[in-house]
Amino acid sequence: MLNYGIVGYGYWGPNLTRVFNQAAGSKVVAVADQLAANRAKVKGLYPAIDVYSEASELIADTRIDAVAIATPISTHYALATAALEAGKHVIVEKPLCASSDDAARLVDLAARRNLQILVDHTFVYTGAVRKMNEVVTANKLGRVLYYDSIRINLGLYQQDMNVIWDLVVHDLAILSSVMPRRPEAVSAIYADPLKTGVPGIAYVTLFYPDNVVAHMHASWLAPVKIRQVVLGGDKSMIVYDDLNPSEKIRIYDKGVELAPSPEQAYALKVEYRHGDMLAPQVESREALAVMADHANHCFDKNIAPITSGEVGMRIVRLLELADRSAQRNGEVLRVEAW
Amino acid sequence: MLNYGIVGYGYWGPNLTRVFNQAAGSKVVAVADQLAANRAKVKGLYPAIDVYSEASELIADTRIDAVAIATPISTHYALATAALEAGKHVIVEKPLCASSDDAARLVDLAARRNLQILVDHTFVYTGAVRKMNEVVTANKLGRVLYYDSIRINLGLYQQDMNVIWDLVVHDLAILSSVMPRRPEAVSAIYADPLKTGVPGIAYVTLFYPDNVVAHMHASWLAPVKIRQVVLGGDKSMIVYDDLNPSEKIRIYDKGVELAPSPEQAYALKVEYRHGDMLAPQVESREALAVMADHANHCFDKNIAPITSGEVGMRIVRLLELADRSAQRNGEVLRVEAW
Amino acid sequence: MLNYGIVGYGYWGPNLTRVFNQAAGSKVVAVADQLAANRAKVKGLYPAIDVYSEASELIADTRIDAVAIATPISTHYALATAALEAGKHVIVEKPLCASSDDAARLVDLAARRNLQILVDHTFVYTGAVRKMNEVVTANKLGRVLYYDSIRINLGLYQQDMNVIWDLVVHDLAILSSVMPRRPEAVSAIYADPLKTGVPGIAYVTLFYPDNVVAHMHASWLAPVKIRQVVLGGDKSMIVYDDLNPSEKIRIYDKGVELAPSPEQAYALKVEYRHGDMLAPQVESREALAVMADHANHCFDKNIAPITSGEVGMRIVRLLELADRSAQRNGEVLRVEAW
């Protein structure tokens, strides 16, 4: 039985508190929040949970095995460092932190202390993404050719992050599960047609070996909401529509291959195969509860979670590179470290 | 009554023959095709139309007022030049020709001869695009913020053109109608994950003044067919789904504006307005027949068509720049000439 | 400020408690439930609300102006009678009660005591149904020709009600708003292909004057979930898809009329007019909160709610007739009382 402390009881903290309290292998023993109103909410729902006004008090609580951090991104690095130094495993809301240098320090610190970091890229724990991972792992897609994503709607403009950090981060997490290879380079474009100073439209491309690309389109300025990923392989292709209530994943048994000799002079020797479409049943259990079980398992065995600190660090690295490329008008930047 | 000669009776020539023969202001008097089988088809359907085996014979036919060219792109320049020099108006299948230098020569030649060129960018004559043009012209969108297009499916790989010349050309034509301003720069990326030598996936971005962007995604490698354009304005936004049989155009009465003072510290001063969605009835008359009437009108009055040689030349220029940018890994290239 | 007592804190009671507690003109002073666990939930969330184990105690509480009954249908009649006799306005979960004779007695009792009954047919208070009502009232549909509804999915089989009482009841409520005329007759068919003793498929038809019909298809045995109503008029037609998150109501500007003289011998003189489709913005406020405000207003002014006891009684009457017709193999039964 792991004892958790939750830092931050604003938007996401209540969810973390609920799932770690309900999970089989854990309970929440304390929550820290600077606002008295938030602490009162905790006591109303969970009289048995202690509350602190300062995160440092919670981190000093010796009953606590793991600390979950649900505060603004600018505070992640200092809080996670303190928790790790106090000998606790750490869960951090995505993204891991605001710079890849900080991220590397956290990964290093955790390794030295023999502790685990889990970054809460919740998408990775959804039934849909786990199904995609399963299909890719079973080699049903064949060679993966491309990843293409659209995440658009009328979104809330935020001061402290642009649309890349808000939306593309989800694709980078999904990629860490279904296309975990290291991309060679990043190119990104943004647009700020409203001239707010915070780009609301972004196009990000990752270049992989063997001519494979991942492209992501994110926008806070679209009249319709779309959350769609296409993952194309040479044996079959997946369309993942996160807004479809009953058929999130569709696997098209469509293949493509290069024929040995083209019959038609003007057409290339590319041949398609058409087949059935399967929409497999996707597990509907709450992704956050799946994450909580995984965290409990990994912290208990002291093994790296699938959204480890290292995975979270790579995502921060790609976000940084995308930002830098966009500031340089789409210049292609190599992914040096990984 | 204008007399037309049609050069090429392969894929598109039969359609041109049909519409110019049926149009109120024109008839087809001759068709040229090097294949006897194609000439026989013409005689079977239209006994009154003369056939030639050589385009030069048709161009020399003094009865003919206008020549429509429906042959492979590599032949467009020479054929159009010959027809213009023979004093005929010219219709050319899109794209106008294979290089912008040739295109400029054709435009120049037509001007000197006081003749018109119409490039058959058929999309511009569809009810859907005309409705978009009408909405933009009536200023119902407000300030246009962005154009975003997706044209994907399992497409036929072709030897003589990549996916930009095959599919993005349609968006460039639509843009000539709904966002006719000169873009400042072009950036494009392609991918050839099948390693055919002909890129089957492309992402093309046009940068306009005032932070406005147009982005186009084209692919011959997608398991589902999508033909969707979003045109966003600050007063309303249009979604154009060309595959929707009954509601091709949807106008969302959704607006966005910068509020004078933000109330919430973390949120920017961007405010949305939500309203009705209108799917206007769109004229369903065949676009090619609309084009034929327009050609007849413009050639009769000797005025420039909406898809004039100049428009076609600009499209070729952008296609060239996109190709060049893609070959240079997405380098941003300025649109110098226009 | 009206004081409410809520009887029953099982499935629906918590919602009623919440909305009447939050509404501007009311607060909840007491909740009655026979289960100690349910009473504990009330005290946990609302320490200020009193709890009773017996409904009779609550009804005897002199502070209470109105009683909301959220108990199984078999108990509605006795509880509503007791509350009315104690001088309280009454809200009853739909359907009003299990027999039309009991319903008539309740309506009569309320009238004699000068009190109001509101039956919680929540659908009537949704933005979508209110929009339909508004369109019909503004005569934008013209003459209403038919109502057609489909409510199907894999539904929970229940011991105490068949699929007519479970699903068709919603259509009868919507009809009370958009086609309030008295139907002349009822015919219904059911099917129990699983032989459970409780019909899981039903087809119900209401016959109105002037050849107008309403037809409802309800099923607990369908693999897909559909909630769709078509309301056809001779000037325009509405499609109401309750599962569409963004466009619940679509108004088709399509008309139909009898032409004075048919031109084609084989075709009748029916002519169609085609036009735009409008998906108006529909108010998204929680329907139950709208109902609570309406209840407070009606009880305060002592005027009949739009889902009055009389409306609820008519719905019970039609449910009874549908059951009887179905038991007689679809025999057409006249609607005698109204």
Added chain:
Amino acid sequence: MLNYGIVGYGYWGPNLTRVFNQAAGSKVVAVADQLAANRAKVKGLYPAIDVYSEASELIADTRIDAVAIATPISTHYALATAALEAGKHVIVEKPLCASSDDAARLVDLAARRNLQILVDHTFVYTGAVRKMNEVVTANKLGRVLYYDSIRINLGLYQQDMNVIWDLVVHDLAILSSVMPRRPEAVSAIYADPLKTGVPGIAYVTLFYPDNVVAHMHASWLAPVKIRQVVLGGDKSMIVYDDLNPSEKIRIYDKGVELAPSPEQAYALKVEYRHGDMLAPQVESREALAVMADHANHCFDKNIAPITSGEVGMRIVRLLELADRSAQRNGEVLRVEAW
């Protein structure tokens, strides 16, 4: 090689002429039509085909092995009788003829002459219906529980047939393939809200043994076009959407069964099983060409087609009963003969 004669070259005759001329085992040697303009069309397209102004001339043509009748329904009986008496196999446009007595006479005559009748219920030959038949035959649905169909749109009102004969006829044909059992009874309702004298809305129910039902909703008065069939079994369920260009058939791996003992007092012992959805690839070959091959095969071997005269007769019988029931307000009528 079978020689065909086609009677009637109006709407459907040209299609029959084309497919029997192209099929491997047949050619068309003559077409009869009373209109000179129609005969001229035949000669224009098929110089080798002879034309007659009178059907009797064609029927007397001794080269002809089979006669296809594509004339108004009122003429079917006399023409088919004449063709059978002249020793020819017969193809008749659906429905076979206007009365079940006439239909029985045709079936009887064909049997006595040892000839075949094929009724052109083209739907039965589509890839989608053949796939449904295949799934049912392989027992993948388990016990079939119900059939539910919706065929609605703004349809052409016709003088010589109501909406049952126009649209429900398709469902009766599909049922002959996927639920070929004899229904026990028929009930139908129609509505004529426009008061044209020709009902434009119909609801038809067929009652089968074991509480199984088939229900069909047909309308010429709906603002949207829907062509959807649900076929429910206890092991899986099919949704057939004829307007879906890429996924006409969806097979839901959802089952239902009666559990031996219910755990919850209020819920019945009905249990659902949820699984994947499969949209199998459906053959896209033109249904009429499939029918032509089948006709050639059956006439060559002198065996009964799947849409034999007997099948066509049963469909006419059900259409008649539906009409009669509707005239009697939905009275349930037994299916006596079969």
